[in-house]
Amino acid sequence: MFHKLLIANRGEIAVRIIRACNDLGIKSVAIYSKADRDSLHVKMADEAYKVSDDPLQGYLNPQKIIDIALASRAEAIHPGYGFLAENADFAKMVEEAGLTWIGPKSEVIAKMGDKNEARKLMIKNGIPVVPGTENIADVQEAIQFAQKYGYPVIVKATSGGGGRGLRVAYNEKELVEGVDACRREAMAFFKDDSVFVEKYVENPKHIEFQILADNYGNIIHLGERDCSIQRRHQKLLEIAPSPSMSDDLRKRMGAVAVAAAKAAKYTNAGTVEFLVDEEKNFYFMEMNTRIQVEHCITEEVTGVDLVVRQIRIAAGEILELDQTDINFRGFSIEARINAEDVFNDFKPNPGKITAYYPALGPNVRVDSAVFKDYTIPPHYDSMIAKLIVRGASYDLAVRKLRRALNEFTIRGVKTTIEFLKNITNDKDFKKGDFDTSYLENKIESLLPEIEKDPKDLAAAIAAAIAAKYGF
Numbered sequence: 046m047f048h049k050l051l052i053a054n055r056g057e058i059a060v061r062i063i064r065a066c067n068d069l070g071i072k073s074v075a076i077y078s079k080a081d082r083d084s085l086h087v088k089m090a091d092e093a094y095k096v097s098d099d100p101l102q103g104y105l106n107p108q109k110i111i112d113i114a115l116a117s118r119a120e121a122i123h124p125g126y127g128f129l130a131e132n133a134d135f136a137k138m139v140e141e142a143g144l145t146w147i148g149p150k151s152e153v154i155a156k157m158g159d160k161n162e163a164r165k166l167m168i169k170n171g172i173p174v175v176p177g178t179e180n181i182a183d184v185q186e187a188i189q190f191a192q193k194y195g196y197p198v199i200v201k202a203t204s205g206g207g208g209r210g211l212r213v214a215y216n217e218k219e220l221v222e223g224v225d226a227c228r229r230e231a232m233a234f235f236k237d238d239s240v241f242v243e244k245y246v247e248n249p250k251h252i253e254f255q256i257l258a259d260n261y262g263n264i265i266h267l268g269e270r271d272c273s274i275q276r277r278h279q280k281l282l283e284i285a286p287s288p289s290m291s292d293d294l295r296k297r298m299g300a301v302a303v304a305a306a307k308a309a310k311y312t313n314a315g316t317v318e319f320l321v322d323e324e325k326n327f328y329f330m331e332m333n334t335r336i337q338v339e340h341c342i343t344e345e346v347t348g349v350d351l352v353v354r355q356i357r358i359a360a361g362e363i364l365e366l367d368q369t370d371i372n373f374r375g376f377s378i379e380a381r382i383n384a385e386d387v388f389n390d391f392k393p394n395p396g397k398i399t400a401y402y403p404a405l406g407p408n409v410r411v412d413s414a415v416f417k418d419y420t421i422p423p424h425y426d427s428m429i430a431k432l433i434v435r436g437a438s439y440d441l442a443v444r445k446l447r448r449a450l451n452e453f454t455i456r457g458v459k460t461t462i463e464f465l466k467n468i469t470n471d472k473d474f475k476k477g478d479f480d481t482s483y484l485e486n487k488i489e490s491l492l493p494e495i496e497k498d499p500k501d502l503a504a505a506i507a508a509a510i511a512a513k514y515g516f
Contacts, residue, residue, distance in 0.1 A: 046360050047071050047121045047145070051114040052086070053135075054125030055104060056414045057431065058336070059086035062123050065352040074117045076110060078103045080422040085414040092117055100424035104128045107135040111142050121145035121359060127426070130335040131158055131206060147359045148313050149334050157309055157332040160203050161241055167329045170308040172301055175320065175328045177243035184224045187242045191220055194244045200224050202231035203239035206333075208278030210234065213245055246328065248482040249320040251275065252287055253333075254302035255343045256315045257354055259364035264306050266299045266317075267347050267371050270339055274468070276391065276484050281461075282468065283379045285342040288439045288477030298327055305329060314340075314355045338381070338431070341412055345377035345435045375435055376442040380450065380465045382430040384421050384458045387492055391461075393427040396420065399457035404449035408435040411453075421458060429460070443475055463493035 051074040052062045059075060063086060066073040075090035080100040087093045094113045097103025104110075105128060114122055122139050124130040124147070133155035139146045148154070157163045161179050168174055178190050180203055191198045191214070200223040202210025210231040212223030224240060232238040251272045258264040271287035272280045286295070302317040309332065316333040340351045349366070358364060385391045397420045403411040413430035415421065421429060434449055436442030447469040453462055468474050468491055473483070484491070 047119075047356070049074060049091075049117065049119045050121045050123055050147070050356070051076070051110070051117065051119040052090070052123050052125065053104070053110050054123075054128055054130070055081055055084060055086060056425065057412050057428070058125035058127075058338075060089060060414045061412055062125060062352055063089045065350065065356060068350070068353060069356060071356070074114070074119050076103065076113060078424075080424055083419070085416060085419075100422060107132070107138050110135075111138060111144065114139075114144055115142065119144070121147055121356075123147040123356070124335065126335050126338060131333070133158060145359050147355050149309075149311055149315060153309055153311055154334045157311075157334050158204060158206075160201060160205070160331060161239075163309075163332060164329075166308055167305060170304060172305055172308070172329050173327065175243045175246060175330075178241045180239045180241050181224070184221050187220055187224050188217060190242050191217070196220075197245040197247065199243050199245040200227045200240050201243060202227055202235060202237070203241060204235040204237040205231060206235075206331075208275075210240070211278055246320045246322050248480045249273075249322050250287070250289065250480050251280075251318070251330075252290070252298065252321050252327070253316045253318040253337070254299055255337075255340070255351070256302060256306045256311065256317060257349075257351070257358070257364060257366070258306055258312045258315070259358050260312050260361065261363055263364045264303050264311070265364070265366055265368045265371060266302050267343050267349060267351075268373060269295060269298065270337075270342060272318075272339065273479055273481050274474075274483050275481055276488070280339065281381055281484070282465070283339040283342055284439070284442075284477075285339075285346050285377050286373055288376070294321075294325055294327075301327075301329075305332065313358050314351050338428075339379050341410065341431060341433045342377035342379045345408075345410070345433060346373045346375060347371055348374065375437040376439045377433060377435040378442050378446050380432045380446060381428050381461075382432060382453070382455070382465070383427040383461045384429050385427050385461055386459045387461060387464045388495060393423065394459040395423040395427075396458045398455060400454060401456075402452070402454040403430065404432060404452040406449070406452075408445060409449050410434070429455070429458075439477055440475070443469055464491060467491045467493060 049072040063073045072091040075093040076096040078100045079098045129135040133151045136146045136151035197215045200212045214220035214223045227240045228238040255267040271284045274282040318330040319327045321327045386394045401417045410433040434445040450466045
């Protein structure tokens with residue numbers, strides 16, 4: 046086992062990895078930007094080193110991170126999610142520096158990170174994929190594909206991820222605009238403007254299977270997560286297992302997910318993502334070569350600590366779990382709490398947290414890196430907490446989530462808590478009846494009432510009294 050591990054990340058996932066290190070008796074090394082000097086992951090780590098004054102560039106500087114790892118005598122690097130987590134070049138640099146990368150091999154990250162190469166690999170191994178092109182040379186190729194397969198189609202950045210570099214087109218005008226927009230966004234975020242086109246599966250369910258694979262050919266899946274409730278391709282709520290999944294479909298999709306991992310020669314933790322249409326046909330979408338934000342709900346229903354398993358596998362341990370060892374304990378739901386203004390197109394709302402009272406109680410978990418008097422920087426993702434609950438049934442899990450959201454109090458910044466509460470009260474959500482169009486169709490009805498400022502309310506009362514009594 047490792048003696049010391051560097052975490053090439055920040056925020057909630059850095060805290061999560063530090064806790065896993067503590068459980069394993071491993072010393073943790075944090076890195077931070079000037080904007081993060083007072084962050085929780087810096088306070089919790091055994092050692093912490095400033096990587097940059099710039100809020101972003103330090104977390105994106107492979108050589109600087111490796112230099113800190115070597116200077117601190119860390120033996121391994123865990124990339125978390127986001128930033129450089131799926132950067133094959135960084136993983137290769139870590140390997141060449143004599144350090145251990147907590148994740149799959151760099152060549153696997155490169156292969157699965159190129160969505161076209163991943164598609165070709167899946168097709169070669171008999172895994173169903175949505176009809177699509179390879180990287181297109183120009184917009185005319187996209188138009189020809191759409192004419193053959195019909196609209197709608199979706200334009201995707203080859204190196205995309207996290208909801209970036211995606212555009213759905215319902216006609217030729219939207220397709221031309223979408224190709225141009227995707228190229229620009231892909232270049233800005235991934236330094237690669239390659240795009241391809243797929244037939245767009247309308248209103249599917251977004252189902253992903255968690256994979257664990259050791260270095261000796263042992264691969265299992267830990268069931269599925271339903272990630273259909275999204276806004277602009279960003280997940281807001283995730284459920285494990287999916288409330289709409291039959292045992293037969295789970296068995297078939299799980300077998301395909303394991304086959305996909307075997308085809309990729311995958312090791313460590315990963316996620317195989319699928320689209321499932323109304324007829325229960327499923328199609329490989331992509332593979333995420335890292336730990337997922339929503340890994341927690343799989344942990345809750347299986348009892349398997351995925352981050353600890355990542356570290357143990359990278360250290361060379363054999364995965365002693367068999368597929369028959371994986372059983373679900375009820376249902377778990379994760380709600381992502383974001384510092385956003387829901388009345389201003391969900392714009393980020395950074396600032397100082399003046400009160401923070403997370404939910405507590407049986408089978409309630411909060412993964413977060415914020416605290417009272419913490420100032421949320423404006424430079425990073427707006428997610429500030431993950432609320433995870435578990436219940437013996439889907440209905441009980443929804444009820445527990447509603448109760449926990451009612452208890453969760455954050456003041457000083459605007460959050461999505463009230464919006465999430467409304468989702469838990471929606472009849473379709475309570476029935477487990479939703480797909481990726483859920484929020485698009487319901488968002489207006491799910492918005493909370495505008496909160497009145499106490500000062501405005503007092504002024505209104507005073508004005509009413511004055512009008513009544515002639516003051």
